[in-house]
Amino acid sequence: xxxxxxxKSRTGKGYTWYVxxxxxxxxxxKTTGTADKKLAEEMRRKIEVETTRLEAGLPIHNSINRIxxxxxxxxxxxxxxxxxxxxxxxxxxxxxxxxxxxMKDKKNLVSSITSRDVEKFRExxxxxxxxxxxxxxxxxxxxxxxxxxxxxxxxxxxxAIRNLKIRLDMKIPRALTPDEIERFFEAVDNQHxxxxxxILSTGARRIEVYKLLWDDVDFRSKTITFRNTKGKxxxxxxxxLELAHxxxxxxxxxxxxxxxxxxxxxxxxxxxxxxxxxxxxxxxxSLRHTSATELLRGGANIYTVQKLLGHSSIxxxxxxxxxxxxxxxxxxxxxxxxxxxxxxx
Numbered sequence: 250x251x252x253x254x255x256x257k258s259r260t261g262k263g264y265t266w267y268v269x270x271x272x273x274x275x276x277x278x279k280t281t282g283t284a285d286k287k288l289a290e291e292m293r294r295k296i297e298v299e300t301t302r303l304e305a306g307l308p309i310h311n312s313i314n315r316i317x318x319x320x321x322x323x324x325x326x327x328x329x330x331x332x333x334x335x336x337x338x339x340x341x342x343x344x345x346x347x348x349x350x351x352m353k354d355k356k357n358l359v360s361s362i363t364s365r366d367v368e369k370f371r372e373x374x375x376x377x378x379x380x381x382x383x384x385x386x387x388x389x390x391x392x393x394x395x396x397x398x399x400x401x402x403x404x405x406x407x408x409a410i411r412n413l414k415i416r417l418d419m420k421i422p423r424a425l426t427p428d429e430i431e432r433f434f435e436a437v438d439n440q441h442x443x444x445x446x447x448i449l450s451t452g453a454r455r456i457e458v459y460k461l462l463w464d465d466v467d468f469r470s471k472t473i474t475f476r477n478t479k480g481k482x483x484x485x486x487x488x489x490l491e492l493a494h495x496x497x498x499x500x501x502x503x504x505x506x507x508x509x510x511x512x513x514x515x516x517x518x519x520x521x522x523x524x525x526x527x528x529x530x531x532x533x534x535s536l537r538h539t540s541a542t543e544l545l546r547g548g549a550n551i552y553t554v555q556k557l558l559g560h561s562s563i564x565x566x567x568x569x570x571x572x573x574x575x576x577x578x579x580x581x582x583x584x585x586x587x588x589x590x591x592x593x594x
Contacts, residue, residue: 251297253281253289263354268293272300281361313360316402318349321359324400325393334456334479344389347374360403362394367407371415380415387414423530424538436525441517443495444507445536450495451486452540452558454479455533459511462504466496475559484559 251270257263266281266289279296281289316324322345330338351370356362367390374383391408398406425433430449437445448458457475465474471488478484488496502508509517518533537558544554555563 251293251300253286253293268296270296270300273304284355313404314401316359317357318345318352318359319357321397321402322346322349325396328396340385341389341393344386345393347386348390359394359397362403362407364407364410367410367413371413375415384414423532423535424542425527425531425535429525429527429531430539432525433521433527436521438521441521443499444509444514444517445521446495447492447507448533448536449540450489450492452537452544453486454537455511455514457484458507458514459505459509461506463501463506464504466506468493468496478559482559486557 251268254267254269255264256267257265263284265284266286268279268281268289270277270279270293279292281292322342325345326338326342329341333341348370351373352362352366356366371383371387374386387408391406391413394403394406394408397403434442434445444458447453451473453461453475457478460476461473462476465476466488467474468488471493473486473488473492475484475486496506499506507514515533518536522529522531541554541558544557545551549557552563554560
């Protein structure tokens with residue numbers, strides 16, 4: 250029969266529950282890594298079951314590898330660093346570090362975290378940052394603890410809770426109007442027009458433009474391939490006749506099609522945005538939003554737009570439908586006419 254005992258922590262602050270049990274006639278001790286008696290009791294029962302099965306010669310469930318948050322971060326980041334973008338790695342590291350701060354002097358083992366801890370963490374973060382920022386951290390932590398579960402560092406992912414993320418009001422992407430597009434390109438110097446024309450024609454992200462190599466431009470198959478894009482997937486975009494002329498007008502001075510620093514694209518956009526007298530609410534990424542909006546306005550199928558721009562889900566593409574009030578009004582008028590609605594009614 251296993252029993253629980255309290256012991257002072259090595260730091261002298263607080264205490265930790267330990268389990269004392271007998272296995273094959275030998276007395277053993279095991280720390281639960283927590284001061285929460287309810288959690289410690291769950292671990293005590295688990296040890297009892299595993300000891301009974303072991304002494305009976307029966308297989309036991311995979312034992313959990315007990316690991317501290319600090320050590321876990323090192324293993325987790327090392328596993329992802331060659332597979333994920335630096336920005337994603339930073340998000341992961343920041344989210345885990347913030348979670349450690351929250352759990353300080355409470356629990357320090359990955360396996361000890363419960364769904365209740367997660368809910369408390371969410372409420373704690375909401376007191377200091379915006380809901381969108383909290384959702385980013387929750388997404389990163391859910392992925393981290395899923396990895397922990399798969400690698401036997403915890404029995405169950407405590408972040409795998411339904412409706413954990415805060416519901417946000419859908420924001421309509423900020424796109425340039427046809428008039429703003431014309432004003433912007435009138436302000437752009439000729440040497441930089443190919444950059445912005447390319448972004449608008451392909452809906453490319455800034456990092457995709459920066460990483461694009463001439464080797465990924467295939468005039469024979471009329472295809473541009475953006476490598477290792479968001480979500481670590483390749484994305485192919487067809488080369489239209491106009492796009493082919495644009496690309497062939499660019500001098501091949503380096504392996505990269507646009508040999509600028511990644512932040513330089515943003516700098517250039519801001520420069521010409523100001524010159525054109527456009528609002529600060531528009532960013533370089535607004536050109537990508539404009540591509541999606543103009544495609545839908547032109548009658549492109551929403552699923553085609555999703556595939557062309559590399560959206561993770563159709564719901565992402567659907568946001569652009571809300572950016573077409575004039576088109577929706579036109580559609581509503583068509584329905585009104587079909588329904589034979591008259592002023593007399």
